[in-house]
Amino acid sequence: MIPELTVTEVRLTPVLVADPPLLNTQGVHQPYTPRLIVEVVTAGGATGLGETYGDTKYLELARPLADRLVGRSVTDVNGLFSLDLAVDESRVRGAVDAGGLRGVQSADKLRLSVLSAFEVACLDAQGRALGLPVHALLGGKLRDSVEYSAYLFYKWAAHPGSDADEWGAALDPDGVVAQARALSERHGFSSFKLKGGVFAPEEEVAAVRALAEAFPGRPLRLDPNGAWSVPTALKVADELGGLLEYLEDPVLGTDAMAEVAARTGVPLATNMCVTTFGEIKEAFGRDAVQVVLSDHHYWGGLRNTGHLAAVCAAFGVGVSMHSNTHLGISLAAMTQVAATVPNLHHACDSHYPWQAEDVLTERVPFTGGHVTVSDRPGLGVDLDRDALARLHHRWATADGPLRDRDDSAAMRVAVADWRTPVMPRW
Ligand SMILES: O=C([O-])C(=O)C[C@H](O)[C@@H](O)C(=O)[O-]
């Protein structure tokens, strides 16, 4: 073992990051979202960065893992994944992730969602120590920039009791088109995904039609997070037909996805029914999905993202990339791995434009809708300790409920009788 690459300290810093009132089928984003920043320090003085979900159940698992990493090498990434982490089963039994937005919860998925941040931090530390970018550690980049799509949301102008944010409201087709224009002017995006499942399908169909008219020929996606029945999904697929690059999780579960897929020519994408390696066999065998949205956070890191892409290639299934609220460390990690995936033929999702706050000295910029693949050592991003301390202070002084994402609870602040919707909603 090279002594310089031995882990001497692991720092875990939970933060709360400001988030606009973005609507989805479960409710609305809270004013702040929890994230966890992981720093892995080596004997040689390199510090690697990673980022993942910061909700309590992830923190509970990250703390013992941090202790066990000390004394190991940052090159021993396979060993990291073989560490036996005890997951409190009561945390996951029958549970779903983020109200179901990321599929079914399992002990292994929870474990992988924590390990992924440590994997990224170890790769960043290795890269910094060796003078190599993370993409080189993953086998080398195949492209110099990675394309992202504009992630459009129905949204309120403000969180209840707050002033309007810089984006304003988007609650109808005109609002959605105005938001798409603003995002595309600011960041140069040329493909668009609308988060649906918020309003009746006819209204969301009208919004997609308005986007198609405003941006002729641009790739468009609609994602109602499984809020529709099979007949509704087929009707929308029929109405939007050729306008869509893909329809994302129109219905819940592999059975319903397979039924829709068998009866439409519109490709179906998912980040809900295929979220673990164990779900692949049935879904691919039944041709239930044509595109899988990878996400290094819950698939278990950057190397597993490459493995997932290889399985997709073997089955002729496309690859895209899913996103939750995240900061620049994760955007840098997504970009490094995306650069190495040969069969990534769709623009990746990213919430980053919605995050006005970050913990980096410099934000990761989008240019023409792309992020340049950094060739600097590691991930190519640096921590701003003051910003980290500020966002951590917010976490440390926050009300307990804010430390765990709950879109339904956030909705009840504005709509007192809001209940977690029973699916399918339409
Ligand atoms: O289905 C998806 O693409 C997501 O789950 C992305 C995000 O979770 C999004 O829906 C959100 O945060 O409201």
Ligand SMILES: [Mg+2]
């Ligand atoms: Mg989705």
